[in-house]
Amino acid sequence: MHDVEPPVAGAGQVVVDVERAGVCGTDVELFTGEMSYLRTGRSWYPLRPGHEWCGIVTRVGAGVERRWLGRRVTGDTMLGCGDCARCLAGRHHVCADLAEIGISRGFAGALAERLAVPVAALRPLPAELDPALxxxxxxxxxxxxxxEAAGLGRGGRLLILGTGTIGLLAALFARARGVETHLMGRDREGLRLAATLGFAGVWTRPELPPLAWDAVVDASNAPELPALAADLVEPAGRVVYIGLAGMPSTLDTRDLLLKDVTAVGILGGSAGLAAAAAAYTDGSVDARPLVATTVGLAETPGILAGHRPPAAGPGPKIHIDPRR
Structure with missing residues (x-):
């Protein structure tokens, strides 16, 4: 932990007083040095992580409307150049010159009391929304x-592989849309929280019933599960890959082709931020049970190093409150 000069709102930027920041697996990999971006040169030290956050705008820079002052906001992690063909087509999250808040190209993140953010990345939140959400x-x-990539309507049957933050969140959003939602985890302990959330089925691999899975989402970090997802999905169904293994996964494309399966990869949440905020605001999704505990900045190095506070609940997410 270091004391640094407070951030300044440059032209087109705001300064946010951070209310809450989530610790992500990406933050942990940056802390331990295992993140692949450190090897490719996309990220480097010194680096301040933190890309899951909300807070209150307290300063605005030149060219920024003062109406932002005092607003509760979150922000898009993905910062494209704004001028290339990908950005102009609405695909800034795959911009060749992409910077990511708290992850890449030296852009300081939210594990701090204050954060400077381009106003174009801001997403307003209701004043009454719980900072945890x-x-x-x-x-x-x-x-x-x-x-959304799974493409199921009300009554469709979805299997989600993995019970971490993204797997559980996907399950909550899918159920809110009327999808019959099942989860598969490594063991009963990993399924403990999922079981209390009332999903249609929570299974280990040996327990998984031979149902017709209209779509499968792989939200795990296990290298063998991408192939399992393709094996389990119904012919002409969809598999969605949002989890990342620490080593290369093996997927036989014949399993996709001969079943006429559509496979979709998901990188970044940019296009889903508004829908997520709306679901939290209208109460159709309450993700707060996923937060195991909230600690102060002083405890952050230990959390990044893998320490889990003894009083933490079963949720996969740990939040940081910089004001504690």
Missing amino acids: GALVEPGGNAVRAV
């Missing part, structure tokens, strides 16, 4: 995109 908008946006 505000800090879950970014992972929620990823989960919403995964659910």
Whole structure:
């Protein structure tokens, strides 16, 4: 932990007083040095992580309307150049010159008391929204995109592989849309929280029933599960890949082709942020049970190093409150 000079709102930027920040697996990999971006040169030290956050705008820079002052906001992690063909087509999250808040190209993140953010990245939140939900908008946006990519309507049957933050969020959003939602986890302990949330089925691999899975979302980090997802899905169904393994996965494309399966990869939550915030606001999705505990900044290094506070609940997410 270091004391640094407070951020300044440059032209087109605001300064946000961070209310809550979530710790993500990406933050942990940046902390431990395992993140692949550190090897490719996309990220470098010193780096301040933190890309799941909400807070209050307290400063505005040149060219920014003062109406932002005092607003509760979150922000898009993905910062495209704004001028290339991908950005102009609404695909800024795959911009060749992409910077990511708290992840890449030296852009400081939200594990701090204050954060400077381009105003174009801001997403307004209701003043009454629980900050815990505000800090879950970014992972929620990823989960919403995964659910939408599955392409199921009311009554469709979805299997989600993995019971981490994204898997559970995807399950919550899918159920809110009327989808029959099942989850598969490694063991009963990993399924403990999912079981209390009342999904149609929570299974380990040996227990998984031979149902017709209209779509499968792989939200795990297990290298063998992408192939399992393709094996389990119904012919002409969809598999959605949003989890990342620490080593290459093996997927036989014949399993996709011969079953006429559509496979979709999801990178980033940009296009799902508004829908996630709306679901939290209208109460159709309450993701707060996923937050195991909230600690102060002083405890952040231990959390990033893998320490789990003894009083933490069963949820996969730990939040940081910089004011504690």
